[in-house]
Amino acid sequence: MTSSSPSSSSPSRKALSKIACSRLQKELSEWQVNPPAGFKHRVTDNLQRWVIDVAGAPGTLYTGETYQLQVDFPEHYPMEAPQVIFLHPAPMHPHIYSNGHICLDILYDSWSPAMTVSSVCISILSMLSSSPAKQRPADNDRYVRNCCNGRSPKETRWWFHDDKV
């Protein structure tokens, strides 16, 4: 896995469109009825930013550990992918940078509006669970240095060529 440095500055954060609001309310109510196993949404009144507790799956390197995902929704969600990062401290994983950025194709190029927060969470947990070793990506230091000032991972030009983890 490689990443290049982020380009250009973050677009200013805009309020959710009505369509995005409607869809997120629906997702939230479905989450409340049937949350994905191992995840807990922290209740806030902010629909545009969800903070989700992730419990490492039993029998994996992350058993017993809990991490926090932060999901920010753009104005045109679900046409546009949400921004998903791990809050500090991010799990040690070959595809997760120490600043919390996650190298996972569905969060960027391969996003589809039929995906949901719930399906994204399941993909991230599956990625965690299949980790062979607790280690940072090879280019972690260079990448994180280039991401100063809280740049969004969506600004990064990602390269995905590891289909094993």
Next chain:
Amino acid sequence: MAAQAEAEEEVRLELEAVAAVYGDDVRVLRDIPPHLVVHVRPRTADDSSQQFVELFLGIKASSQYPKEPPHIYAVERKGLDENRQSYLISSIQSKAKELSNYPMLVTLCEEAGEILSNMNHPAGDCPLCLYPLVGEDKDGSVLPFMKLMSCYHCFHSNCIMRWWEWLQHGDANPKEHKSGVIDPSKGYDLSSSGKHCNVNQHKGFCPVCRKVFDEKDIEHVHDLLGESTSQLASLTLDLGEDEKELLHSEAEQIRRKRIESLLNLQQERNGLIEPKKDLAIQPGMYVTLPPSTSDAAVGENAEPSEDTTTSTSETEQQGQNNTTSNKPKNSGHRRRNRANASRRQPHGQPGRQQWQRKEADTSHQ
């Protein structure tokens, strides 16, 4: 022995009967004992827009057929979820048991068509807005939905149109416009542009299964949404929208553009009946134009975007040159843009690359 030959003859006659009824929709993989795959569709009087399910049904008989009922299985399905499919298969299996000792192939296919006709409705929620596909909004009006012909995945018409517009014009994010990226292991990867967020113009992909679809697959939705703007109001989940917002909506703008290009086309082909204008009669005014441009009409089907440039005043020869010469021009342009890519990214294991990286620029030409 004579009895066996007779039994075989009977099976052959049965196969002939199936072929007579289903024609091209049946594929016989083996004659004796029969093994066939039948393309079963619900009865919708051949109105494909009313078809939401279909099934390729496999019927594989043993040498004991028809004493022993054949094995029934689904080869391929569209629009059917697990539950409905297993119900369908088990129903046909029990029908087959019922008919043991009798020739049953045609009857089984008919039964499948019957059940499929009763199942011919989409189920579940719209994958885009997550609200039920078939249902009413807060005002009590029904939300129209549509399906993609390639995969039979269904969406609210308005939801899929929004996705389409997003694919065509949506990425207003300036970072996307900078430059292409060259994959050193593959050179210019032209195939990737059809799959991800920067999709070729006039192409989209199904949000559920990523099957690529054409503009023509959702053209009828344009028409539907254009039929009445009051209906459009009920389509959007933004129930608070006032009319002004509606008239500036993306769907409305797309509709206008489309109608306008259609109008231009009609005008060019003299297919438009307009009120007479105050024109002075000039010599040669009513000279008949060259014969109808059949070549242009063919070109229209293949390249709906380009035929507006084809004028009826051109001869057939010119029309042909026009459409054919446009294509290489376009692709050449695209390639040039890619060659301008300023960033080259080395990466470790070229053979492993599974997903395409971000493609810049291709959707904005």
